Amino acid sequence: MIDFSSPSVFKLTQVDPGSVYSQVAPLLINGEQLVAAFKTARDFVAFTNKRLIAANVQGMTGKKVDFTSLPYNKIQAFSIETAGNFDRDAELELWFSGLGKVRLEFKASADIRQLGQIIGTYVL
Numbered sequence: 001m002i003d004f005s006s007p008s009v010f011k012l013t014q015v016d017p018g019s020v021y022s023q024v025a026p027l028l029i030n031g032e033q034l035v036a037a038f039k040t041a042r043d044f045v046a047f048t049n050k051r052l053i054a055a056n057v058q059g060m061t062g063k064k065v066d067f068t069s070l071p072y073n074k075i076q077a078f079s080i081e082t083a084g085n086f087d088r089d090a091e092l093e094l095w096f097s098g099l100g101k102v103r104l105e106f107k108a109s110a111d112i113r114q115l116g117q118i119i120g121t122y123v124l
Helices: 018-027 112-123
Strands: 013-015 034-039 044-048 051-058 064-071 075-081 089-096 100-107
Touching: 013 100, 018 034, 018 044, 018 051, 018 064, 034 112, 044 112, 075 112, 089 112
Parallel strands: none
Antiparallel strands: 013 034, 034 044, 044 051, 051 064, 075 089, 089 100
């Protein structure tokens, strides 16, 4: 499982969800749709209409991938922090029942408010 408590070295950048679809498609259930995706150099986070899927690409070849599925129905609270003048990254914090806090950092160019709306749509 991905260690969400350690600080992220790379910030997530918004990408076209189609760019990660082939990797997450085998994990999707009937009626589940990919709504947003964010990548670092190798890892990515995909948001569906039911859960967040975090992919941690491992090894030199990148053939081994750890997928962590975090269902929205286990979210107890969430927080977004927009980028500022000096703090150039945006953040999303999610508190999951039984897991604790998950923190994701995004480049300032990511539309963190839209991401907050996506989470809110499926959590509230």
